[in-house]
Structure formats: C-alpha cells, structure tokens
Amino acid sequence: MLRLPGLTKSFSLVACTFALLVSGSAYAQQVLRVSAIPDEAPTELQRKFKPLGDYLGQKLGMKVEFTPVTDYAASVEGLINNKLDMVWFGGFTFVQAKARSGNKVIPLVQREEDEKFRSVFITTDKAINKLEDLKGKTFSFGSESSTSGHLMPRSFLLSARINPDTDMKRVAFSGAHDATVAAVSGGKVDAGALNISVWEKLVSQGKVDTNAVRVFYTTPGYYDYNWTVRADMNPVLRKKIADAFLALNRNDPQGKEILELQRATRFIPTRAENYAAIEAAAKSAGLLTGSQTGLPK
Structure with missing residues (x-):
C-alpha cells in the first residue's frame, strides 16, 4: 500500500483540530x-x-x-x-x-x-404626601435603565403633569433600589422611587427605619x-x-x-x-x- 507521509500528517492534523473543536463545542454546551x-x-x-x-x-x-x-x-x-x-x-x-x-x-x-408589579415613592419629608408635592424637591431614581426604579415612576410622574427634569430641583440616579433607600434615608435627596419588592424586603429585614422613611405613593400595576x-x-x-x-x-x-x-x-x-x-x-x-x-x- 502506498503511503504519503505528508498527506497522512495533514489528515492527522485536520482530525486533531476537528476533535478539539467538537470537544470545545460540547464543553460550551455544558455550561x-x-x-x-x-x-x-x-x-x-x-x-x-x-x-x-x-x-x-x-x-x-x-x-x-x-x-x-x-x-x-x-x-x-x-x-x-x-x-x-x-x-x-x-x-x-x-x-x-x-x-x-x-x-x-x-x-x-x-x-x-x-x-402586576408596582413601584413605591418614598420620603422623609412630612410635607410630601402626593406626587404633586415633589415639585421643587430633590429626587432619586434607581438605574436609568430600570423599569421599576425609573421608567415607570417617570411615566406616572408625567401622567401627573410633573416633569422630573424641569419641575424638580435636582434629579439623581442611585444605580440600584437599595441605594435609593439609602439616599433618601441619609438625607441626600428629599424623595425617591424604587420597586415594591425590594422595599418590602428591606422593611422585613429591619434595614429601613419606617418611622423616618415612608411610602407616600404606590403606582398602579404593570408587567x-x-x-x-x-x-x-x-x-x-x-x-x-x-x-x-x-x-x-x-x-x-x-x-x-x-x-x-x-x-x-x-x-x-x-x-x-x-x-x-x-x-x-x-x-x-x-x-x-x-x-x-x-x-x-
């Protein structure tokens, strides 16, 4: 039988490469x-x-x-x-x-x-009892890309004829729901919005003083x-x-x-x-x- 060393070596190299690719693909699919x-x-x-x-x-x-x-x-x-x-x-x-x-x-x-998820608006300011009271106040959303910490709270504010960018004194973005609570409770802003699930968890864990920080508005439900x-x-x-x-x-x-x-x-x-x-x-x-x-x- 005629053997071609170079060709045999090439086939072996191709076979090994294929085996490695298959092995890598199989591994990737296991994670x-x-x-x-x-x-x-x-x-x-x-x-x-x-x-x-x-x-x-x-x-x-x-x-x-x-x-x-x-x-x-x-x-x-x-x-x-x-x-x-x-x-x-x-x-x-x-x-x-x-x-x-x-x-x-x-x-x-x-x-x-x-x-039917919801957002809550929280404050330590006794003068804030409804969305309209946020005019001229400092406020914190969560992340800019957050549904319950920015988009929907902003949407409900706009529905109440409050434009956060023009009607509030200053608007900040905390980056996360628990950070919003910290910003409000620490006096960095007058009020803020976050998702109701995180709020309830922090309250149940005793990580927020509800005698100081309170919910003054809860949004309607949304997906x-x-x-x-x-x-x-x-x-x-x-x-x-x-x-x-x-x-x-x-x-x-x-x-x-x-x-x-x-x-x-x-x-x-x-x-x-x-x-x-x-x-x-x-x-x-x-x-x-x-x-x-x-x-x-």
Whole structure:
C-alpha cells in the first residue's frame, strides 16, 4: 500500500483540530451562563441566585455559572453578543434587548407577582404626601435603565403633569433600589422611587427605619421582570429551563427556599407581547425612540 507521509500528517492534523473543536463545542454546551440586572448589591444577587443555580444545574444536568455585571447595559449587551445565555431582566431592559437584537430574544418565565408589579415613592419629608408635592424637591431614581426604579415612576410622574427634569430641583440616579433607600434615608435627596419588592424586603429585614422613611405613593400595576434567553438557544434546552422554573413548588423545601429568595409565589410563562405597554411608556418618555434603546453608547 502506498503511503504519503505528508498527506497522512495533514489528515492527522485536520482530525486533531476537528476533535478539539467538537470537544470545545460540547464543553460550551455544558455550561449555562446566567446573569441579572444589578438592581441590588452584587453580594445580594449572588446570595439570591445560588440555590436557584444549584437547582437548575440538577434539572438540566449541566453547569450553571452566574456572572455579575457592572450595569444594566452590560446585561443586555452580554445576552445579545452571545456572552450570556439567560438573564434576569426588568421589563425595560427586556424591551431594550429585544430592540438591540432585532427581536432575537425570548422571555421565558416571570414571577406571578410580575403580572402586576408596582413601584413605591418614598420620603422623609412630612410635607410630601402626593406626587404633586415633589415639585421643587430633590429626587432619586434607581438605574436609568430600570423599569421599576425609573421608567415607570417617570411615566406616572408625567401622567401627573410633573416633569422630573424641569419641575424638580435636582434629579439623581442611585444605580440600584437599595441605594435609593439609602439616599433618601441619609438625607441626600428629599424623595425617591424604587420597586415594591425590594422595599418590602428591606422593611422585613429591619434595614429601613419606617418611622423616618415612608411610602407616600404606590403606582398602579404593570408587567415587569422576567427570565430571558437568546432565540438561538436549543429549543430542547429552552423548554427544560422553562419547565424547571414552572416546577418550583413551595410545598418542598428546595422550592420553598428558592421562591422565597426570589420573592415569588410561583413562576408562570410569559411572552414578549406582555411588555408592549413598557415599550410604549419608554417611547413616550423619550427613552426608546425608533432604533434607539436608551443604552449608553
């Protein structure tokens, strides 16, 4: 049999390269890369996710890695640029990701509470008792890309004929819901807005003095948070993830711990159409116009 050493060596090199590529691809598919918008301190996000990550790893038979991000924009860019597989978004960040990706992201599940989520306005000032009383005052939102800490509170202010940018003395962005509470309680601003879930958690943990800081307005309900994946995710994996969330039950210890940490009664399916009102509010507030996403460039 005629042997061609150079050709044999080339085939061997190609075979080895192919094997490495296949191996690398197989490894990549064994890791689910997860993140969340940084609406609370990084340590708190890690604490809340660990039991959920362990559970998903068991259900999916794959490693689940949580990667914290520095800001809301990074969570959007991470998903659409294939650096993340699944992200806990607010309604506004989902709308931004949907726009930035050209509708190539899919919201899988949301907490039952997210069907009628609310924001609260808080203050230490006894003279502030309604939205109109905020005129001439200093105020803090959360992150600029936050649904419950900026977009929807701004939307309700505008509906009450209060333009934060012209009617208030100064507007700040704290970056996170717990930071907004700290800004108000510390006297850095007269009032602020944050999501009701974080507020209730801080109150229940005794981390806010309700004799000094109080809620003076609670918004009507709106759709908010969800777990979103890229549209190019394997449909089988996507279904397994959704099924794992839907199977969480307060009647078993593991499910109870996860749901309590997520401040959820249960998870339910969701769809992109649920966030049409969020998209409309973003456009109305000038935070999402045409191809713009409101994300920093």
